[in-house]
Amino acid sequence: MTPLDYLHAHEQDILDALIAFVQLPSVSTDPAYREGIARAAQWAAEQIRLAGPFDVEIIPTAGHPLVYGEWLGAPGKPTVIVYGHYDVQPPEPLDKWQTPPFAPEVREGRLYGRGVSDDKGPMLIPIKVAQAFFETRGGLPINVRFLFEGEEEVGSAHLETFIRDNPMRLAADFVLSADGAMWRIDEPSITVACRGMVGLEFALTTAAKDLHSGRYGGGINNALHAMAALVASLHAPDGRVAVTGFYDAVEAVSPDERAAMTTLGFDEMAWLAQIGGQAAFGEPGYTTLERLWTRPTLEVNGMWGGYQGAGSKTVIPAEAYAKITCRLVPHQHPDDIAEKLIAHLEAHRPPGAQLSITRDGYGALPYRIDPTHMGLKVAEAALIDVYGKKPLYVRMGGTIPVSEFFKRRLNLDTVFFSFSTADEDFHAPNEFFRLHRLREGLEAWARYWERLSDV
């Protein structure tokens, strides 16, 4: 029996394991889910032990624990760090889920549940591939260090400390990431860049308490009016970010790369239809795909104040809140952008309002890999094996901070080799993972390790 035969024969077991994994509510941003995080870390460690004779350790951090497992029994062969994360986004808004987020259900060839695509399905694949090699061959074709974290959705801060402090333990040729995503379902792709991130929250206060809109209306500023004006000031009406200096460090996209992106055949109408959007919108002078991949953004992720219940409440709200994150592109730095954002908010503070700003721990530099990297060539060959066609080289609008940490701290590049797809509603209700991607991913990872062994 070959590893591929083994994987084929155990498809249902692997799906059952993924369902068990998704049932553990490992939301990293919210302290209410602390127990779900701990159980998911234990579960992942147990799965690695089950796969083969790995040295497995749950490594505590100042935040959520790391799960580490190494097998270095292939001397002379390459060593890869296999990265993934067991934490998930919050499930809210709960009322938009067709089935509960932590009660995964298969419908029409898809498994639905929070974290199923980001990143529990993709992360389980290399563990099960390792199991297939051990069960059929008694060993792996390469050396593997599994490194799974529980803080990807909140900026990977403690993973960075671990990487900085453990260079020997993480000696490797490169990082092979189970996180990331194929950009669309109909073509395999390889990601060669991702955006960075910086975030902050702010509050505006205009009085010590909410006030009766009759008694006080016309007398003082309403915190929601102040918030609307301040948030509106962050963008020009055409969609360009209006924060002074925001675009200063941004590298112009080369005519060659722009031309290459045009040939990818991005179908804007299909893309809009898929998300239920009315019209594409954003910074003028760029195509939608150029904006998604190569331009920085400033998004308000939450904004609120006043009465949100049924009916009306004639109140002048005294407090209003907003959460912001920016996606950064090469040469932008999170600290520099945070400073510029704060300067903008302070300069545009509305009359009669107090402003308080909290920077998120959350910060990540943007990342790029040389498109001729050996690890990418192996990925290309493995994808041709599975899909019968040459993969596209694409950028990613999202952020995987760990890739930049590995580069900066250990000079290791990251090859993204995920089998989630960009349309699978991660970070939104009804997240799903396509079951055929699970099968394809298992085959592709097995082929990757075998091909890498022969490089």
Place this chain on the structure above:
Amino acid sequence: MTPLDYLHAHEQDILDALIAFVQLPSVSTDPAYREGIARAAQWAAEQIRLAGPFDVEIIPTAGHPLVYGEWLGAPGKPTVIVYGHYDVQPPEPLDKWQTPPFAPEVREGRLYGRGVSDDKGPMLIPIKVAQAFFETRGGLPINVRFLFEGEEEVGSAHLETFIRDNPMRLAADFVLSADGAMWRIDEPSITVACRGMVGLEFALTTAAKDLHSGRYGGGINNALHAMAALVASLHAPDGRVAVTGFYDAVEAVSPDERAAMTTLGFDEMAWLAQIGGQAAFGEPGYTTLERLWTRPTLEVNGMWGGYQGAGSKTVIPAEAYAKITCRLVPHQHPDDIAEKLIAHLEAHRPPGAQLSITRDGYGALPYRIDPTHMGLKVAEAALIDVYGKKPLYVRMGGTIPVSEFFKRRLNLDTVFFSFSTADEDFHAPNEFFRLHRLREGLEAWARYWERLSDV
């Protein structure tokens, strides 16, 4: 024993009754409180029966019931409709209350609880005054029709229908309202005008679901950016309402009235200190008091969308919501202002966003009474009896729709004779009612009815 002696001797009983009344959670705007509403209506009816031989009836409406009680045993004497309301505002935000909103507590001469000042304390006063007259004299000096409603906080719509359909049952000389408020604690005052009201809610949608801010950021408009821009467009930066035609019908305040308002000695710094405001703010060209009493306003009462939990969530919200109410001044009409608001929202709909608007049932015309009205003169005399000084004639920034209904449907004027005070945090957490106002109100109502009997 005189009625005043009786009231003095029963102060503690009356306070206990008020506490029992406030314990009934009669929030009219939220269907979750339906039972609290029903219990409060029954309680009020019972209190009227307890006061004396009134014909009492709980009158169902398409909304919350009316409580009616009449005693017409003083032939030849004036007849007044005594108006009040047993419904209250929602208690949210609950975490801002020092003690629970429906567990009233006396602290430092004040009773704290939702609805204690608006309007349960003031409404209980005339019931207890009636009881004092029946217990000591066996009858009232005038004819009284109690009419208490359960929908004041949601626009009094079904009371208007009842007034329209029952002109004979409501035959009276004028309305004496236990709702309203003294404008400040250090001087008695009589209200001669109040503002009207119109409200609506709207939603903006930019996609069929919330989207990952990395994958989609830069591609489509964010519903919160759209909402901020749309809400910001409602006001000019200087605080003036920017809706076309909003001020068209507004009558200019006469130089005489402006001069009279100046002599009232409004202390802006003290007013700001009391509400914890940084600075007064609003339409230029008017003093703060002029804006509060004589100018219309547009206030956003609630605005929300996206993630509001702990930590961050990197999402592009697909939906955003806002609730608006306007306070109207003489000659503005709710329908006309609603049309202008809707036209503004549609004209400023941001790119890529769908707009849906719901008009609140909520609408009320502004109201004024002739300052020489006999009922006001009796009020002035009764207030001089109690306070030893001549009351101020003031306007009110708030809205009591019923006054305009009585005027339009039955040509009856409304005399406001409430003993709540404008600073008692109605519509906000920690609403309170001063216990000395309860004593003063009981005396003043008893004196009012006696003086009215002699007119």
